[in-house]
Amino acid sequence: MKLANTLRRCRFDHNEISQQDLANAVGVTRLTIHSIEKGKFVPSTLLALKLAQFFGKRVEEIFYLTEE
Amino acid sequence: MLNRLKLFNFAALVTGIVTLCLLAYNALFYIKLITRINAALPLEPLQETANFVFIGFFFSLLFHIISIAALLLQFRYDKKITIRNLVTVFAGIASFICITGDWAALSDIGKQYPAGLDCTMEWTFLCLSLAVHVVYMGLFIPITLLFLRELRAGAQPANVVKDEVIFNLAHFIGLICGLAGFVFTLLLVFMNIPAHILKYLIPFYCPFIIFPYCFILFYWLIMQRGIKGTDWFDEKQWLDLGRASLLTLRLSIPGMAILCLVNYFSPGAGHVLVMFPFYLFMILLLFSGCTLYYNYKS
Numbered sequence: 001m002k003l004a005n006t007l008r009r010c011r012f013d014h015n016e017i018s019q020q021d022l023a024n025a026v027g028v029t030r031l032t033i034h035s036i037e038k039g040k041f042v043p044s045t046l047l048a049l050k051l052a053q054f055f056g057k058r059v060e061e062i063f064y065l066t067e068e
Numbered sequence: 069m070l071n072r073l074k075l076f077n078f079a080a081l082v083t084g085i086v087t088l089c090l091l092a093y094n095a096l097f098y099i100k101l102i103t104r105i106n107a108a109l110p111l112e113p114l115q116e117t118a119n120f121v122f123i124g125f126f127f128s129l130l131f132h133i134i135s136i137a138a139l140l141l142q143f144r145y146d147k148k149i150t151i152r153n154l155v156t157v158f159a160g161i162a163s164f165i166c167i168t169g170d171w172a173a174l175s176d177i178g179k180q181y182p183a184g185l186d187c188t189m190e191w192t193f194l195c196l197s198l199a200v201h202v203v204y205m206g207l208f209i210p211i212t213l214l215f216l217r218e219l220r221a222g223a224q225p226a227n228v229v230k231d232e233v234i235f236n237l238a239h240f241i242g243l244i245c246g247l248a249g250f251v252f253t254l255l256l257v258f259m260n261i262p263a264h265i266l267k268y269l270i271p272f273y274c275p276f277i278i279f280p281y282c283f284i285l286f287y288w289l290i291m292q293r294g295i296k297g298t299d300w301f302d303e304k305q306w307l308d309l310g311r312a313s314l315l316t317l318r319l320s321i322p323g324m325a326i327l328c329l330v331n332y333f334s335p336g337a338g339h340v341l342v343m344f345p346f347y348l349f350m351i352l353l354l355f356s357g358c359t360l361y362y363n364y365k366s
Contacts, residue, residue: 020228029232031363032304040366044303 004066007037010055026050073141074219077212080138083131084212088205090124091198097121098194105181118174125171128201132164135208136280140287142215143233147226154240156207161244161280163204166197168276173197230302234291236363238284239356246353249277253345257330266341274345281352305363312358316351323350 011017019033026033026047035041036051043051043063052059097117104111139157143149173190180187252273256266292300301309327346331339 020226024227024229027229028302029230029235029305030228031232032302035304035366041304041307047303 001065001067002039003042003063004039005036005063007033007051007062010051010057010062014055022051022054025054070219073145074216076134076138076141077216080131080135081209081212081216083127083134084205084209087124087128087131087201088209090127091201091205094121094124095198098198101177102191105177105187111178111181118178121174122171125167128167129164132160132167133283135212136160136164136283137287138212139208140234140237140284142211143237144231144291145225147228147231147233149233149236149240152207152211156204156211157237157241158244159200159204159207161241162248163201164280165248165277166200168273169193170197231291232305234284234288235301235305236360238281238288239359239363241284242281242352242356243360245277245281246349246351246356249274249345249349250353252277253342253349256342257327257339257346260334263341270341270345274348278348278352308359308362308366311362312355315358316354319354320347320351 011019011022019037020030023030023033027050028047032041032043032047036043048059048063052062055062097114100117101111101114104114136157139153139160143153146153170193173193177187177190180190256269261269324347327339327343331343
């Protein structure tokens with residue numbers, strides 16, 4: 001099992017907000033957002049909640065489990 | 069911030085142009101010196117000129133410190149690392165390290181030539197070092213001029229809450245300082261330098277090579293003042309640092325074991341003295357390299 005996400009889609013729906021602007025909004029670096037989007041880095045619960053809050057969605061709408 | 073940025077860049081440009089003139093002077097001095105050496109003439113008439121060259125080294129040191137500070141401020145303003153800027157920083161560090169080599173090589177020529185010894189290695193180093201200085205000047209001056217022009221045109225600083233530029237730059241500088249120090253220490257081991265020379269060399273080259281890394285670390289610490297320790301890095305950076313630390317620990321053990329074996333099989337060769345520089349530069353090289361690897365690849 002692996003954690004996947006719809007972060008890229010969320011950014012697109014949110015007026016194509018840049019990775020840098022999203023990173024600024026949740027207080028991380030741009031590289032962190034990039035790594036989450038690519039599925040290379042699993043964010044903490046706190047960061048996942050912050051991202052969900054920013055997009056006005058529930059955490060499981062952005063992050064979900066998938067088969068390897 | 070903007071005033072400091074302009075001040076540092078302007079000061080770096082002025083000292084850079086003076087240093088460029090001093091480099092031209094050095095090149096002329098080297099030509100005079102080699103002409104006298106080839107003609108087997110005494111070097112005493114060049115003593116006064118040589119003193120001026122040594123004064124030039126101090127000025128060059130000052131320029132390098134100001135220019136590296138100016139480059140750091142440029143990075144902080146732009147909030148991005150470009151290949152061109154990174155190459156300039158690398159060239160700056162190499163050029164900075166070469167200053168001490170210039171000094172040593174010129175002193176050696178002054179001692180070895182009257183004693184009838186060969187100075188080919190010192191000459192080769194001086195020529196290569198001059199080329200490194202010129203390359204750095206050639207990169208730094210246009211970049212700074214371009215940057216000042218962009219500032220005048222009203223370029224605004226990038227809006228970044230959590231800065232990753234200084235974090236990555238510190239590790240790039242750590243990588244280059246670690247590599248330079250590690251290679252130099254290995255050379256000392258393999259060249260079987262006697263202990264009495266090592267005692268003189270180690271306190272001199274270690275602080276000099278590590279200076280650029282300490283400089284950016286100090287700068288970074290100043291930037292972090294007033295910020296809680298746990299907020300110095302974001303969660304991915306903490307993870308990368310942790311993974312890099314673990315890998316550094318694992319890799320440093322075989323590295324130190326190899327040095328221990330060298331000491332064991334050649335006792336009295338003075339290798340014990342290089343234990344600390346070897347460890348210091350190996351750790352710096354591994355830790356910076358691993359952190360960058362994890363930061364960009366994961």
